[in-house]
Amino acid sequence: MRYLIGSDKYHVMGNWNGIWKAQAPHKARHLLWRLCRGCLPTRSRLLERRVECTLNCPVCDEEIEDELHIFFRCAVARDSWSAVGLSFVLHNATYQQTSAMDRIFAICSNESSDIVGRVAMLLWCIWQNRNDKLWNDNVQMPRQIGRHVFDAWNDWTSMGLCFRDNSGHFMAGMTQWQQTVISSVEGEAWVLLLAMEEARHRGLNRVQFESDSKILIEVIHMERKGNSEFLSIVHDILSLMSSFINFEVKFVRRQTNLVAHTLARAANSWASFHRINFDLVQIQSMSTLVSISATDPEA
Ligand SMILES: [Zn+2]
Numbered sequence: 001m002r003y004l005i006g007s008d009k010y011h012v013m014g015n016w017n018g019i020w021k022a023q024a025p026h027k028a029r030h031l032l033w034r035l036c037r038g039c040l041p042t043r044s045r046l047l048e049r050r051v052e053c054t055l056n057c058p059v060c061d062e063e064i065e066d067e068l069h070i071f072f073r074c075a076v077a078r079d080s081w082s083a084v085g086l087s088f089v090l091h092n093a094t095y096q097q098t099s100a101m102d103r104i105f106a107i108c109s110n111e112s113s114d115i116v117g118r119v120a121m122l123l124w125c126i127w128q129n130r131n132d133k134l135w136n137d138n139v140q141m142p143r144q145i146g147r148h149v150f151d152a153w154n155d156w157t158s159m160g161l162c163f164r165d166n167s168g169h170f171m172a173g174m175t176q177w178q179q180t181v182i183s184s185v186e187g188e189a190w191v192l193l194l195a196m197e198e199a200r201h202r203g204l205n206r207v208q209f210e211s212d213s214k215i216l217i218e219v220i221h222m223e224r225k226g227n228s229e230f231l232s233i234v235h236d237i238l239s240l241m242s243s244f245i246n247f248e249v250k251f252v253r254r255q256t257n258l259v260a261h262t263l264a265r266a267a268n269s270w271a272s273f274h275r276i277n278f279d280l281v282q283i284q285s286m287s288t289l290v291s292i293s294a295t296d297p298e299a
Pocket of ligand 1: 057060061073
């Protein structure tokens, strides 16, 4: 949350937690966050910042482009919601607020993190399409946008996260949706950040985090900085570690036999450390949108 603006004038009330819990790629959650902060450069936002430009929607050229129009009211957007099977959310009487932010916060409060995740992914694709039209004059049909959202979900798997104490006993488990095909190191970083958030939430302050991603651990130890999505997650990890000086990260080799791996570690006790073992266990591959809702890990 390093972009938080100090002034009360910009303080936005809402269910931010619902945004971060969305089962969607980091980039899609990040888009929701930017949207709710009023940070997306829609044409009406640009006008507020005194940037001279036409106000019309770059997609339909019929109405003024603000967040509500581009994501909820534009004909292409509306058809995309239905192409991806989310028109029940779009037309729900509970979500007819006059600002896009209020609609999103209401959706985050009422819908499961699975549905919120799908909405986030859809909004991300709508925004991509809008930019593609603006910069490359490429137009996609709502069916194609729907297909794009659908394909993004196909790359997802559910990951398990196990919390074990220092004698190797299972403390808690949680699942998190992760994209495995594209940039798995980004996924590893995201899960590490999530594990740290969880440890902080549980009040554990001496924790050794193990990862089998050598790249991730090296980048953390080198304190690399940059603008990529991966390095922006690493930045958040480093800022957590600077407040919790007894958080350590360590590289461990992935073992073929997970049970042996866990038992071996249990025998080798680090007395004062909690051990958070975040070996990622692939639970199942998702092949359809239907199976995603059927296997909601929170159900
Ligand atoms: Zn439009």
